[in-house]
Amino acid sequence: MNISLQDLIRRRKSVRTFSGEPLRAEDRRKLEAFLQTVENPFGVPIEFRTLDAKENGLSSPVILGANSYVAAKVSRVPQFEIAYGYNFETFCLFAKSLGVGTVMLAATINRSAFEKAMEVQENEVMPVASPVGYPAEKQSVREKLMRKGIKADERLHFETLFFENSFAESLDPERAGIFRDALEMTRLAPSAGNKQPWRAVVCGDKVHFYEKKAKAMQNDPLGDIQKVDVGIALSHFDLTLQATGITGRFAVEDPGLETDSQTEYIVTCEVKR
Numbered sequence: 001m002n003i004s005l006q007d008l009i010r011r012r013k014s015v016r017t018f019s020g021e022p023l024r025a026e027d028r029r030k031l032e033a034f035l036q037t038v039e040n041p042f043g044v045p046i047e048f049r050t051l052d053a054k055e056n057g058l059s060s061p062v063i064l065g066a067n068s069y070v071a072a073k074v075s076r077v078p079q080f081e082i083a084y085g086y087n088f089e090t091f092c093l094f095a096k097s098l099g100v101g102t103v104m105l106a107a108t109i110n111r112s113a114f115e116k117a118m119e120v121q122e123n124e125v126m127p128v129a130s131p132v133g134y135p136a137e138k139q140s141v142r143e144k145l146m147r148k149g150i151k152a153d154e155r156l157h158f159e160t161l162f163f164e165n166s167f168a169e170s171l172d173p174e175r176a177g178i179f180r181d182a183l184e185m186t187r188l189a190p191s192a193g194n195k196q197p198w199r200a201v202v203c204g205d206k207v208h209f210y211e212k213k214a215k216a217m218q219n220d221p222l223g224d225i226q227k228v229d230v231g232i233a234l235s236h237f238d239l240t241l242q243a244t245g246i247t248g249r250f251a252v253e254d255p256g257l258e259t260d261s262q263t264e265y266i267v268t269c270e271v272k273r
């Protein structure tokens with residue numbers, strides 16, 4: 001990739017209006033090769049497939065001009081949602097590096113056609129799919145309105161999302177040390193409905209990640225889509241750390257910090273200095 005990871009993260013935006021040009025063979029080959037290798041720190045395998053929209057009857061009321069989709073399925077094993085979000089976002093960032101647009105779609109797809117094309121089995125789920133193609137020069141009116149409606153270009157402040165030692169004390173970016181860039185990239189992650197459910201508490205060399213649940217988005221038979229969001233944010237965090245030569249080790253080691261009833265502990269990242 002010629003452009004830095006942080007630039008990619010800053011420039012990525014969901015694309016819903018495509019030019020109609022089919023994926024070039026070279027780009028398709030690179031995307032598929034990448035999908036064979038993409039991994040997550042949770043050791044959960046995710047199966048991706050590139051699907052032809054026409055052949056499989058795939059559609060979305062919010063998408064224009066896309067000929068192909070990428071979808072992924074996963075078994076319901078521990079941490080499947082965060083592993084899924086991690087891999088899917090890693091893929092979207094790679095696609096962006098090729099000039100290929102994506103948008104994760106959980107709700108606005110003809111789901112049964114996608115699940116059929118993915119041969120989703122009883123113990124598996126396919127939380128999202130994304131069109132893949134070249135962005136059109138102009139967004140459709142519908143896309144512009146959607147973005148405005150969910151304030152897609154806005155993100156919560158660093159101090160609202162990140163804390164120091166406990167949830168009682170907000171983290172000033174100036175005090176975030178080696179985690180500053182990685183947390184700033186975490187902040188910019190995309191999420192369902194742009195709800196940004198990730199929270200993190202920095203305690204020395206450890207960062208404890210949490211999910212702040214929105215009531216309307218729970219109890220979905222497909223799994224907790226906001227955990228997928230947390231996985232997306234974790235990919236930004238981990239890839240940014242890696243790009244600066246820092247290795248983080250992820251483990252479920254709940255520090256038992258006091259939280260409100262909507263906030264659930266997810267995972268801890270510890271760096272070795």
Ligand SMILES: Cc1cc2nc3c(=O)[nH]c(=O)nc-3n(C[C@H](O)[C@H](O)[C@H](O)COP(=O)(O)O)c2cc1C
Binds near residue numbers: 014108109192
């Ligand atoms: C897990 C997930 C599910 C999403 N589902 C939909 C969807 O069903 N329909 C849609 O138009 N956008 C969907 N989005 C896109 C979000 O609305 C978008 O990422 C968010 O508004 C932030 O905008 P950005 O991606 O341009 O930064 C989804 C995003 C995520 C991460």
